[in-house]
Amino acid sequence: MSGFKTTLIDCQKCGRRIMVRAADAERGSIACSHVGCGAINRLQMPFHYDENIVKGLPGFGLLTYMGNPNTTYSLRFGNNSIGTADSCAVQVDRFVHNGRCFISRRHCTLTVTFDKWTGQLRYQLQDGAPDSLSQMIQYSLNGTLLDGTRLQKTEMIDVCNGGIITLGGLDRFQLTHYSIAPAMLDTYKVELDFNPDRTQ
């Protein structure tokens, strides 16, 4: 690690200051030097990934309808409003069950962001979507479930690869993450000076 400056952190156990040197940052941990403590303080990895990597990605994941027909919808970076309205980023078909469609015009929102610490895309789901005019969140009529559990209003939950999103209680969609290849990630790695705010 070049350019490392000696830094002081607060011990996570006793709260007293400890000096972190380059060797500690490389090892990823430091033992508290204060008498009677000795707690092992873990240090965050001293690099992240440049989020400009997302500009070169060919896709941002897919939602696949788990019914007939087996339609696939592409996601974009940022907010994906999902519903039957043509103003939605992901406009799904009006799937009809006994003459009724249970998906709202603007039903839920799947947000795709880049996690610079893991170097992968992050997918977060919430019920409802901002109204296209007022920008006020409007909740779905029949609810949104993630892996069988109903989302509370205002709740925002991470969706793992293969996670099942159910709209209106009947229509199921499976999320496929877009996975960034390790070789590409390596070229976007940014070495950092050790940042004490990232200790855990």
Ligand SMILES: [Zn+2]
């Ligand atoms: Zn200590």
